[in-house]
Amino acid sequence: MPTSKDVARLAGVSQSTVSYVMSGRRPISEKTRKRVEAAMAQLAFQPNAGARALASRRSQVIGLAIPFVPDLHMGSIMEFISVIAATARQSDYDILLVTDDEGPQGLERVVGQQLVDGLIIMQVEGDDARVPVIRNLPVPSVLIGIPEKHDGLECIDADFELAGAMCVEELAQLGHESVILVDWQDSVVRRHVNYVKRFHRGVDKAAAAVGLKVIHAPGRTTIAAMEKAVTKALEQTNGIPAFIAPEAANQDLLVEALHNLGLVLGEDASVVVNCSDRIAERQRTPLTTIGFEPDEVSRRAVHRIVRDLTDPTSRPHEALELIRPVLKRRKSTIRPRNKR
Amino acid sequence: MPTSKDVARLAGVSQSTVSYVMSGRRPISEKTRKRVEAAMAQLAFQPNAGARALASRRSQVIGLAIPFVPDLHMGSIMEFISVIAATARQSDYDILLVTDDEGPQGLERVVGQQLVDGLIIMQVEGDDARVPVIRNLPVPSVLIGIPEKHDGLECIDADFELAGAMCVEELAQLGHESVILVDWQDSVVRRHVNYVKRFHRGVDKAAAAVGLKVIHAPGRTTIAAMEKAVTKALEQTNGIPAFIAPEAANQDLLVEALHNLGLVLGEDASVVVNCSDRIAERQRTPLTTIGFEPDEVSRRAVHRIVRDLTDPTSRPHEALELIRPVLKRRKSTIRPRNKR
DNA sequence: GCGCATCGTCGATACGCATCGACAATCCAA
DNA sequence: TTGGATTGTCGATGCGTATCGACGATGCGC
Numbered sequence: 001m002p003t004s005k006d007v008a009r010l011a012g013v014s015q016s017t018v019s020y021v022m023s024g025r026r027p028i029s030e031k032t033r034k035r036v037e038a039a040m041a042q043l044a045f046q047p048n049a050g051a052r053a054l055a056s057r058r059s060q061v062i063g064l065a066i067p068f069v070p071d072l073h074m075g076s077i078m079e080f081i082s083v084i085a086a087t088a089r090q091s092d093y094d095i096l097l098v099t100d101d102e103g104p105q106g107l108e109r110v111v112g113q114q115l116v117d118g119l120i121i122m123q124v125e126g127d128d129a130r131v132p133v134i135r136n137l138p139v140p141s142v143l144i145g146i147p148e149k150h151d152g153l154e155c156i157d158a159d160f161e162l163a164g165a166m167c168v169e170e171l172a173q174l175g176h177e178s179v180i181l182v183d184w185q186d187s188v189v190r191r192h193v194n195y196v197k198r199f200h201r202g203v204d205k206a207a208a209a210v211g212l213k214v215i216h217a218p219g220r221t222t223i224a225a226m227e228k229a230v231t232k233a234l235e236q237t238n239g240i241p242a243f244i245a246p247e248a249a250n251q252d253l254l255v256e257a258l259h260n261l262g263l264v265l266g267e268d269a270s271v272v273v274n275c276s277d278r279i280a281e282r283q284r285t286p287l288t289t290i291g292f293e294p295d296e297v298s299r300r301a302v303h304r305i306v307r308d309l310t311d312p313t314s315r316p317h318e319a320l321e322l323i324r325p326v327l328k329r330r331k332s333t334i335r336p337r338n339k340r
Numbered sequence: 341m342p343t344s345k346d347v348a349r350l351a352g353v354s355q356s357t358v359s360y361v362m363s364g365r366r367p368i369s370e371k372t373r374k375r376v377e378a379a380m381a382q383l384a385f386q387p388n389a390g391a392r393a394l395a396s397r398r399s400q401v402i403g404l405a406i407p408f409v410p411d412l413h414m415g416s417i418m419e420f421i422s423v424i425a426a427t428a429r430q431s432d433y434d435i436l437l438v439t440d441d442e443g444p445q446g447l448e449r450v451v452g453q454q455l456v457d458g459l460i461i462m463q464v465e466g467d468d469a470r471v472p473v474i475r476n477l478p479v480p481s482v483l484i485g486i487p488e489k490h491d492g493l494e495c496i497d498a499d500f501e502l503a504g505a506m507c508v509e510e511l512a513q514l515g516h517e518s519v520i521l522v523d524w525q526d527s528v529v530r531r532h533v534n535y536v537k538r539f540h541r542g543v544d545k546a547a548a549a550v551g552l553k554v555i556h557a558p559g560r561t562t563i564a565a566m567e568k569a570v571t572k573a574l575e576q577t578n579g580i581p582a583f584i585a586p587e588a589a590n591q592d593l594l595v596e597a598l599h600n601l602g603l604v605l606g607e608d609a610s611v612v613v614n615c616s617d618r619i620a621e622r623q624r625t626p627l628t629t630i631g632f633e634p635d636e637v638s639r640r641a642v643h644r645i646v647r648d649l650t651d652p653t654s655r656p657h658e659a660l661e662l663i664r665p666v667l668k669r670r671k672s673t674i675r676p677r678n679k680r
Numbered sequence: 681g682c683g684c685a686t687c688g689t690c691g692a693t694a695c696g697c698a699t700c701g702a703c704a705a706t707c708c709a710a
Numbered sequence: 711t712t713g714g715a716t717t718g719t720c721g722a723t724g725c726g727t728a729t730c731g732a733c734g735a736t737g738c739g740c
Binding site: 369 | 722
């Protein structure tokens with residue numbers, strides 16, 4: 001592997017000049033720069049990451065703490081990871097994975113070894129064991145999700161409360177007088193993930209504001225169970241029912257359960273679910289969706305950590321950034337009056 | 341951050357002794373080692389990764405090339421990634437992500453910068469643009485998936501051919517005289533992913549061997565379409581039908597389609613699908629599954645690359661390692677004779 | 681035409697660890 | 711008792727880059 005010294009020799013300059021060509025931290029004449037760049041290209045030079053990290057005290061690597069997820073919707077996690085990795089590259093950072101089975105000490109390790117310059121913590125829960133750890137770390141972190149105590153922390157998440165409110169307001173505006181909230185799966189609810197609470201709060205507040213009744217249906221993991229739950233909820237409704245299903249893993253179950261019960265979406269029922277546009281559009285009835293914008297959340301998280309790392313004066317600045325959800329009207333909602 | 345020099349000073353030894361305590365590459369007296377270890381603990385010393393990489397010329401990091409996946413089953417990809425990262429840690433390696441949007445040059449970059457000591461390439465397709473690149477890389481790679489030309493490469497994958505055969509043999513042994521093969525989604529088939537071919541080959545060979553008829557049903561992405569496809573396939577069958585659905589993303593669609601058509605699994609139809617045990621067991625009828633053992637594939641891939649990195653004499657050794665699938669009999673299959 | 685600031689480059693050094701050669705101390709066999 | 715092997719430790723050096731101080735060259739205002 002060629003080194004910067006080899007490049008320097010070939011270009012007839014000193015090694016430090018090569019370094020300055022790369023970093024741009026000192027002016028270099030056009031002519032010299034061209035020569036150096038030609039030499040680099042000729043040798044296919046790539047700077048050695050270890051040496052660079054040692055000398056500059058920055059690794060250009062961001063640690064990504066990924067959740068341990070038996071029952072979480074794995075597809076969406078994967079989406080976060082890809083987007084985070086791709087976005088990081090655009091700012092010349094790489095992503096190193098930190099899994100949960102090392103425990104919170106995994107974070108201390110990668111930081112202690114100076115493997116990473118900063119951290120992105122995914123799927124932060126209300127009372128997350130990783131939070132006290134990162135508070136004592138000498139590098140910046142950005143959390144995806146919002147812990148109970150988030151003073152002094154940088155958190156990013158979808159605005160679940162607003163999402164809940166948006167769903168309710170949309171349905172209320174159409175003329176529905178009650179909504180059935182199809183909840184997250186028990187395993188998620190039991191974990192006290194706080195976005196569940198936030199979504200509920202948004203729903204409840206908005207419902208109270210517009211005088212709309214909220215019926216809770218538990219999240220289920222099979223179609224049969226979902227049918228049962230839906231049927232039960234329907235007993236408490238009259239007129240055309242309106243459903244809100246914020247958990248992505250529930251979306252297909254709800255849609256199918258309603259179909260099996262003989263309800264045509266957009267005619268006999270209004271439904272707002274959370275799923276990707278691609279999925280929403282290839283349904284029998286294209287679905288009106290509330291999107292939590294995971295890509296946007298991921299991108300913002302990366303931008304934040306990059307800024308922290310690039311511009312040290314920007315830290316420490318507590319900040320809670322909520323990404324506005326997007327409601328996309330398709331064909332699965334209807335004005336109840338229109339149907340007799 | 342404390343350095344090994346600080347540790348040495350505190351322990352009253354030289355820095356090189358500290359290094360030898362860590363690596364064990366020279367004998368150190370019990371007494372000295374204890375002192376050094378105490379000093380390390382007291383200072384919470386962690387060796388600097390950059391310095392270590394620079395001096396030792398190995399980063400203890402493995403690059404993981406993850407697929408770009410709009411229509412692939414994202415959940416299973418996530419499973420691979422977690423297991424790979426966790427397994428790597430057990431051998432003291434970390435995982436650095438390499439996404440596809442840098443293209444194959446991303447691989448050249450991380451290797452060129454000596455960020456990684458080796459590579460694991462996920463989701464390798466028959467004719468994969470990354471393959472020619474890694475052939476010219478000066479570090480070992482392990483592929484998950486099998487490209488057309490795999491001479492001199494280390495590949496690991498589930499034994500899809502055997503899986504196909506196992507499904508057919510199981511159903512034949514139960515007494516079925518034909519099977520309906522519910523295919524992967526068009527988008528996957530069109531990509532010429534070669535595990536699809538391998539599975540088909542296994543099915544066809546085994547079917548020929550036992551004189552069993554194979555009916556192909558295309559993979560679909562909605563329940564409605566799946567019902568249609570299944571209905572059409574059923575027209576070519578008589579007696580109790582048997583289904584094989586190797587694509588994880590199809591599993592719930594098939595099950596629901598059959599349910600909607602009024603077929604009770606394990607009574608009116610036999611079904612073998614590919615999905616996780618957890619999912620298989622919480623169905624109306626617990627499903628008989630053919631499992632491709634993604635965890636095992638992941639672990640083997642890590643072990644292989646680690647061995648390549650640890651024991652240089654082991655390379656280069658072409659090797660194609662096929663992981664035996666696991667058929668788990670549950671309640672969704674039935675001897676056709678038993679029902680009238 | 682002079683002094684001074686700016687530009688462009690170089691040499692030297694530091695970063696923290698691994699490793700090699702050297703060497704003192706200890707042990708065992710002859 | 712001596713020679714050689716073995717054990718345990720140290721000092722010195724190198725890994726490849728970033729950065730600082732220095733310095734000659736150039737441009738500018740007066």
